[in-house]
Amino acid sequence: MLETDFTALLLTVKLAIITSVLLVIICFPIAWLLANYKGRFKPYFEAIIALPLVLPPTLLGFYLLVAFSPNTLLGEVWHNLTGHQLAFSFSGIILGSLIYSLPFVMQPLLVGFNQVNSQYNNAAIALGFSTSKRFFFLLIPLLKSTILSAFSLGFAHTLGEFGLVLMIGGNIPGETQVVSIALYDHVEALNYQAAHELSLILFAISFICLVLLFKFNRSNLGFRGKNASN
Amino acid sequence: MLQININLALKHFVLDVQFEVEQGIIVGVFGPSGAGKSSLLAAISGVSAGQSVTNRQQNIANLAPDKRGMSLQLQACPLFPHLDVLGNLSFACKHRPKNNNQLALNETVSLLGISDLLNREVSSLSGGEQQRIVFARTLLLGQNIILLDEPFSALDWVKKQRLLWAIKYLAKNKNITFIMVSHSLKELSYCADKMLQLKQGKMTRFGDTEIISQQINNEQGTTHFSFLNFQQPRRLSEHNLTKVSLIDSQQVLYINQFDEKSSYKICVNANDISVSLKLERNSSCINTLQCILVSFQRQQYEVLLFLDVDGQSLLCSLNPLAWQQLGVTTGQTLYAHLHAI
């Protein structure tokens, strides 16, 4: 049992890292656009982004299962592009995780952008800095720690993903059998000993992640020096 | 030539301002809080869209703020916290839009006298020090039109003088147009070439500073002051004073705080002058000027005396009882004792 558990752990960490990196890259410009958008559709966009927070993971998983089917548009397009299926594949659960953890990465970024906008970005616009200069040389440095906490939050959340992977994963070791699924397996098979061991390891990893998250999140908005613990 | 035509509906009134200025002129915008001064700057700079602004015959109203050839320093214009002071200034040098005004970093630093602040962390600066650095940063962006919204509100008058003088220097030598908002008439009178008075969004006065500030000064309820121009400063280190001579005059003044890099004029508050008919030899006041009472204006709680000191105007404000006690008439020669200069 230990070998498949180890594989499951590696797979889970790999999934969490890839998902979080992709999410930061995807969410950063969207958060920037949304923070600057003041039109009347803003609440609708914000609600769509927050949906995965509220919907049960099994619901998300179920509809993804339908969407991944080679008979529907998404599944068909993917199959034509890559020759593979989305269900039961690592790519499939990455896609699922991207949706599942999106609000956890988007929220801190949105908050960060709003802070930066109200203080620094507006002043920089008035002074006459161009958009690209502000984006690359002002926003990104100021938002470094925000990006880090968004990443950590997405990472920690993806570590614990279960319901969604249960629906679309197919429980394939090394491909879609993440730790939460392996754990569920042990419990279902009445192998409580293995379940305890695996739980402990996952708990330890999650805890360490969160400790690091809070440790490095001390500095707000990339402040320097003594007042970094602002 | 910068031509401004603003007609913008704000929350409580309509902002209605039209004027034009030559390049290299300093415009002071004066008015009470809520008059629309900040909104005016925002409209000119393009932060509020669609107002008619032409620069050298080019309509820049629809250009993005970073393409207009001007910088607006907002009232809330914080330094970037992820860089130290020098970093903030270098940032402005490095990322300035391409234009003809390339102010060098060390030139600006020595102009404003901020070299001792360069290695400080942003968070360790006092409010006044921050404002000086923010101003330096704005200048280093190198635009030819600079809009300033209450840029020196946290500075004492002595430090302010240095910066106001720097504005005059840059306007004259680098041909930069400044439009500066302040609720301090003293500040604007000191350095602006033209003054614009704004009341409830309406431009009530626009013209040369001497005339307009005099008019505003005469309005009831404003704090009165006047400027005396001088020359030939001589330092008396044993008394920690600087002796200066009034222009076109033999009369001298002894000034407490004098900055080499400032305009040679001193601001005298009308409240800080006492007047007597005779010259008192044994008196603690070292700054006494002979003057002629040109006219006076009786207001509800004060009497304003318009004095002439060898061709320069000096305003003095007296309590009605003090005026009564003084008992003089126009045309008489008086002695003005300047306290607190």
Next chain:
Amino acid sequence: MSMLYNRVSYYFWFVLLLTISSVSAKENLHIAVASNFKAPLEQLLSEAPFVDDIEITLSAGASGVLYSQIIHGAPFDMFFSADAKRPALLKQKELIIKGSIHTYATGVLAFWQPELDSKNNYIAIANPRSSPYGEAAKYYNEHTLKTDLSFVLAHNITQAFQFVDSANAGQGIVALASLKAAYQQQADAKYLAYKVIPADQHPAITQQVVVLKSTNNLASANKVLSYILSPSVQSEIAELGYLKVCSQC
């Protein structure tokens, strides 16, 4: 005088409410049932003669989860498991009424391939570690089918059906009951594209029921038990896609 009156009336209402709540017209029964049998059980109980006398609450879930709950004291009266393993464990732990283990249904496996020339190489089965259907499917594959298709493990037999139904898996070894139920809902020809796997080619998928020791209502539980095990109900169950429990054969 009025204070005494108040006291008496308070006591009166208190006792009345107490008796009302306990003197119900019906007996109460709380039944834990494996998810894959919930719908059939609901249907059967609604047709039972005692439907007006016994108030039945069904809690459906994975057999493993329900088992865990029971051993940690969940107040169920009966447990319809999807296997025989967990009832046996409960018996070992002495949590059941003596002699109350009975097989209520025997699962039937079917090899289902909705699209004949599907190039989809995935075959879905329930996870053998936790499902008797999966265990049986694995046995069948190892001894008879010996396919080289890629196996996808569903967390229960119903999900195995879902994987094939959604065309993510090209074929699967599913419960006959799922296919019959699906066809009932939607008369699509694809639900008929199966072959029943003979019962002798895999270990029996016995689904057993127990009455728990913690029950307060043994009489009602026994009523339900005898009803479910009655010949007419057993043929009904067989019709739904299960093997007929032959007490005589």
